[in-house]
Amino acid sequence: MKLLSENQIKSFSGFREILEYNDNYINSIYSNYIFLYENYDNICNTESPETVLYSEYYWGALFIKAYQKKYNKLSGCEQFHFKLIDRIEHTLGNVDIDLLENIESSVDKII
Numbered sequence: 001m002k003l004l005s006e007n008q009i010k011s012f013s014g015f016r017e018i019l020e021y022n023d024n025y026i027n028s029i030y031s032n033y034i035f036l037y038e039n040y041d042n043i044c045n046t047e048s049p050e051t052v053l054y055s056e057y058y059w060g061a062l063f064i065k066a067y068q069k070k071y072n073k074l075s076g077c078e079q080f081h082f083k084l085i086d087r088i089e090h091t092l093g094n095v096d097i098d099l100l101e102n103i104e105s106s107v108d109k110i111i
Contacts (some may be wrong), residue, residue, distance in 0.1 A: 001099055004047065004055040006032055012043060026066050033059040053088045054096075058103050060084060065111040 009015060009032045018031045036043065036056040043052050060080050089095045 001054055001096070002051050003058050003103075004036070004051060009035055009055075009059075012039065014039065014042075021067075023066075023070055026063065026070060029059060029063045029066055033063050049091055053084075053091060054099060054103065057084050057088070057100065058107070061103060061107045062110065065107050069111055 006028070012035070015035050016031070017027065018034055019027050020030055021027050033056060036052060036059060040049075040052055040056075064080060085095055085100070
């Protein structure tokens with residue numbers, strides 16, 4: 001499964017950096033996640049729904065882990081996984097649990 005890299009996400013028309021937090025790394029990750037979420041339909045013109053949704057999951061999981069590490073709190077982020085898994089299942093018809101576990105493992109190695 002292909003996941004969209006930061007460079008690929010930033011190359012899409014309309015990408016903008018969101019400066020929500022006092023940390024450039026967290027802002028960058030958050031920007032990637034929000035862009036994928038808000039631009040799903042447009043991105044699916046060039047990428048598969050699977051690629052977009054699982055990339056969204058990756059960037060969201062990375063944001064949550066980085067946020068937790070920096071601020072030592074969840075701030076409602078725990079609902080992210082459940083909502084996105086529901087969205088994946090609703091859109092694709094099923095969820096690749098092995099892929100989600102691999103994404104979580106990759107994120108754990110980064111953060």
